[in-house]
Amino acid sequence: MSFLKNIFGKKEIPIKSYSDFWNWFQNNEKTFFNVVKSHKHIEKGFFDKLSPKLAELKEGYFYLTGMYDDNTVELVLTADGNTKNIVFIEELVEQAPKINGWKFTALKPALDIENVAINMAGYKFDSDNIFYYSNDHSDYPDEIDITIIHNEQTEENKQQIGNGIYIFLDNYLGELDFVNNIDNLKIIGKKEAEKELVPIAKLKDFLTWRQKEFIEKYDGVRYDTSEDEHSILEAELESGNKLIAVINTQLLNWDSKASHPWIAVITFKYDGSNNNGMPNESDYQTLNEIEERILQQLSDKDGYLYIGRQTANGERDIYFACKDFRKPAKVFFQTQQDNNKFEIEYDIYKDKYWQSFERFRPNY
Incomplete structure (x- = not known):
């Protein structure tokens, strides 16, 4: 048995959590330290091993490395400007153990x-x-x-x-x-x-x-949506398919929009080919259940305003205006991981005056 183990090598534990990643890193850090300090074969000796392990956690981790001082290697983990991934970079570095000779930095720091x-x-x-x-x-x-x-x-x-x-x-x-x-x-x-x-x-x-x-x-500005009424907007597209939007048009007239400058959109793709672009009854119910779970996690009192949703052409978009981008990124990513019935995409971007939603405003 020991002979077979030596032939096939030890099976590596899959990386499913931040602690799994850091346990793996600690087991290899001395080798990585020497590679970076020698300035030789950094790509092959460090990055080619680091990259697949980060990808096991989530796509979107990027990295830079170099000597912070004569005895310390700095590893900078970066989202490369992608807002959706910043929170995951921050969390991974927050959980980094203290390792002698290493400095871990979340996101590229400002320079003089x-x-x-x-x-x-x-x-x-x-x-x-x-x-x-x-x-x-x-x-x-x-x-x-x-x-x-x-x-x-x-x-x-x-x-x-x-x-x-x-x-x-x-x-x-x-x-x-x-x-x-x-x-x-x-x-x-x-x-x-x-x-x-x-x-x-x-x-x-x-x-x-x-x-x-x-x-x-705008610090501390919040909006209570509990008394707002949502408008149902319907249209027929050039293809003959239906478009139905349920939108908080009262919220769209708020004069403090800039206090919630981040727009978060999650899109669910379903088969609407036999129903004028609309979901069938089963998909409709499942989509509503998923939306309700998202709403329970992103509440207005915490700074996440539900704008509404649009359903058309085999897609449902759910819209939020947010104080911050971190929690929506986590909620949407987890929603994507938990639901394999639909193809799910999401985006988070800055739109301080909610110009993305002007098309839903009455008399626009």
Whole structure:
């Protein structure tokens, strides 16, 4: 038996929880430490082993590594800007054990401007050639709309410049602040600028000031939906299929929408081919039960406002406006894992004034 064990090797325990991952990591950390410190074969000796283990937990974990100091390896786990995955990065790092010689960091940290210089695709990105200005909108006073200017951007290279700018801002602002503090971002060349250019080194202080104002204005703002009435909106699509939406149109007229800037949408795909795009009776009941379970977890008093749902063309979309993106990401991911009857997708994005739902407002 021992001979067979040696031939086939020891079967690795599947990674089903954060503790499973960290137990595996601790068993291999000395090897990983030496690989990173030697600066040799990091891809093969560390990343190729790390990546599949993270993927067993969930898709969407990315990573960076290097020497924090002479005796410490830093492993930065990042969502690569994907809002849906940030909470899972944070939770994994929160549960990291203390391991001598290792520093674990959730999300890319902010760097001082003098430490951010990127060379990419033949272009340089630093404080000497990147500027910004802010755009104000009277209809959307709390929206932080930023235009970034790179001296060398042209129509031909805008994709390469755009990619470099996003990486630059991720490192300069820090991954979480980049997601939280900018609502709209446009990247242009110097010739397209319509306002006075401000050095990019001043952007961080500007965003901190705007975010402080925003928090002071909306901190603690909640909305009680229990007395609201929902409107039933019906339409016939060009295909002849039905569209039915049940929407809290009263909530859509609220004047403090910006206090709940994150829109969370979960989509269930079913077979509506024999019913004008609508679910059959069994699917209809199951969808309602799933929706009710979601509503029990995402309540208005906690900052998750149920906007309503739309059903058409073999899909049901359920909409929330949220104070924060973390809990909806967890609830939607778990809903996806728990239900194999439907194909389920979800998205979470910033829309401070709920412009996504203008189509549901009366007289729009």
